[in-house]
Amino acid sequence: MTIETLSDLKRTPVVRLHTCAFYLLCGFGLFSSISIGASNVFLGMLTIVFLCRLLLKHDDWKDVLPSGRIRTAFLALMGAVLLSAVFSTDVILSLRRFVEYYGYRMIGLYAVLLMVREKRRLLWIGICIAVSFIINDCAIVFQGIQGNFRAGGFAFSMVAGATLSMFIPVLLIFLHEKYSDRRWRAAVSAVLILSGAALLYNGTRGAWVAVPIVSFVCAVFMIRQKKKLFAGAVLILAVFSAAFALSPTLSARLVSITDINVQTNWERILLWKSACHMFQDHPMFGVGFGCFERQYQETYILPGAKEPQLFHAHSNVMNTLAECGAIGLGALLFFWCVLITYGFRTWLATHNIAALILSAVLLGLILQGLTNYNMGTSMVMKLHWLLLGLCFSWLRADAVR
Secondary structure (H helix, E strand, C coil), rough: CCHHHHHHHHHHHHHHHHHHHHHHHCCCHHHHCCCCCHHHHHHHHHHHHHHHHHCCCCCCCCCCCCCCCHHHHHHHHHHHHHHHHCCCCCHHHHHHHHHHHHHHHHHHHHHHHHHHHHHHHHHHHHHHHHHHHHHHHHHHHHHCCCCCCCCCCCCCCHHHHHHHHHCCCCCCHHCCCCCCCCHHHHHHHHHHHHHHHHHHHHHHHHHHHHHHHHHHHHHHHCCCHHHHHHHHHHHHHHHHHHHHCHHHHHHHHHHCCCCCCCCHHHHHHHHHHHHHHHHCCCCCCCCCCCCCHHHHHHHHHCCCCCCCCCCCCCCCHHHHHHHHHHHHHHHHHHHHHHHHHHHHHHHHHHHCCHHHHHHHHHHHHHHHHHCCCHCCHHHHHHHHHEEEEEHHHHHHHHHHC
């Protein structure tokens, strides 16, 4: 038997594993916005396939993360969180959370970068994710028409808000005339209108802030004709202003964003004060990754708090500051800055749509996460890491070509 034949025999199961991973990622995508249970079934099987792939062929294991400075940023973030776990007030709990957050929840990113190289397959995974998103948008609008102004569809309202914050700017990117085929522009427009209605009925104030800011930033990079950009911004502002003006419920919800006397706003302020107290007592590594809940409920809760069972700081930044200290927050900010600048710089250099989508998805998560700990939400982060993986793999495929 020749060396070439042995090599072919070894490659065959690898190819089958890649195909299996592709179908499992499509399955996960189809349920990513509508069922955490069903999506976990596909993600669990994907984890097994991923481990079998590494066991069978592991000479390219470094491909599970992007190369260069981005890989450094990923490893710096993971290293900082791991240090926080080592110096944690509950080491076992922190290590378990670390494996879950940076192992299992990121498996979509790892699997795509290692096992999905063809752009056609990347596109199909994206389509499956979009189908799930549209179905949940329909559910949100239906619930909103029934009078539910905190509608989440098949998910919790804050989860749906985070998803909308990531997806609506992406829809606007696809609408751009240079990057959207005319045959599909009408369909994208319809989904965008549906998503806009879902955003209003969802009632997540962080999403209401995140979506227009991220959309405007992306539009500035896409649209060179400033008059066209200004006209579009005025039109969208007019439509949403009319919607808020016609609905007392929506307008009251909008005004409450800056009202500290609203109970949920005041509760957040108290949470952030408690997070600062944790940081003051544990400035370098925090109280430990995943330990906010116990420390808050047993030690750091303030007298005026009316929700003693809260288990996170309702902010990615404040929660990271409390749990991982200065080292962890610095690593997180470095990670965000590296990815955002990479996305925009790559867009300016190549006009590759995946680079702009990468920045939009990350910015949506960051801004909506200023008042919500969406990085601690399983459903959101599994989808978020997969979306980033699709963008990185698409950019890699174009670079190789």
